[in-house]
Amino acid sequence: MWDFAGRDTAIDMGSSTVRMHLKDRGVVCREPSLLARCRRTGRILALGVPAQKMAGRNPDVTLVRPVREGAPTETDAAEYMMRALVRRHHRRHYTARPRLVVTVPSGLTPVHYRALRFSAYQAGARRLTLLPTPIAAAIGMGMTSALRSDVTVIANIGAEVTDVGVIAFGGLVTSHTALIGGSALDRAIVDLVRREYRVALSRSAAEAAKLEVGAVPPLGRRPVRQTEVNGRDIATGMPRSLVLTTVDVGRAIAGPVADIVDAIGAGVVGCSPEISGDLLSVGVTLTGGCARLPGLERLIHDRTGLPARLGDDTGDAAVLGAAEVLRSTRSQEPPARDTSQNPQLMTTLPDLEY
């Protein structure tokens, strides 16, 4: 007998990281969502970390990012990535036709919805469920189920998308998707260094500086730290290193950080007075990589009046939630020859069986 359950697969196709969870094996992959494509032949040469290493170093290679702004914009590349990961991690790879749950931004456009459906079925999905990220993250953290009536607010701050969802009675009450996230912070650091130090910095160097010393101003009692970054002097073209401090990085990222906080505010307006009243006590739970930026919770509280707390410091909440949905909907298996290829968009929670 085929072990269908063994092929249940949850995927969080992030703009910067793709995560995959397999039943019984846990999170098997956290790879940069990047492909390296040969300029001459068009062949894909590498995926994930090896592709990242080729970035800007191998002149024969162009880097392809299959997922932008949380959605598969390069359909062929997204399909390749899904298929490659499914084959790599499923042991019986030639016959693997998994039941897939894929997390998506809650504001997924119809065009991206069709692109994702196409990519997933081409990559071999037997059945596809799309799960909005705020719901996935809430389930992943064990904060919600169809049976619970309390309100949960999730703000998932990723690399390119901030996705805010208000969840009550097992469904998404309101949601807001803003195209802002950690990558905008990296770009702002690159801009500041170019403007003030006349040095061209790579995005990855800017991101490393953000992770090393980044914090949201005002710093309060937070220590001022410093880090050395290497780039290219714009005037001479020669390599140059310089020191960036927490203050420099804080100054650079203040603008995009304010946009993230605005997006969170926009995500909770429009709730009914009953739910709005609850929000002051339940606050906002932050997930996604950029939520780990020190000082962000305090700024959200100061600007929106809502208490904020970091709910997930691994970044895995969404993919774990998607895996939980697979586990709990196992009994609703469609007929073996279900070829309808109509994905299910789940905006209300399944009755999770704990």
Ligand SMILES: Nc1ncnc2c1ncn2[C@@H]1O[C@H](COP(=O)(O)OP(=O)(O)OP(=O)(O)O)[C@@H](O)[C@H]1O
């Ligand atoms: N400790 C940290 N402090 C600040 N930013 C961080 C930290 N760790 C990760 N990040 C940032 O979080 C972002 C990646 O987060 P995440 O993995 O949630 O994104 P993603 O799911 O790939 O993207 P998206 O959900 O927007 O499509 C990157 O911009 C990264 O620099």
Ligand SMILES: [Mg+2]
């Ligand atoms: Mg994400």
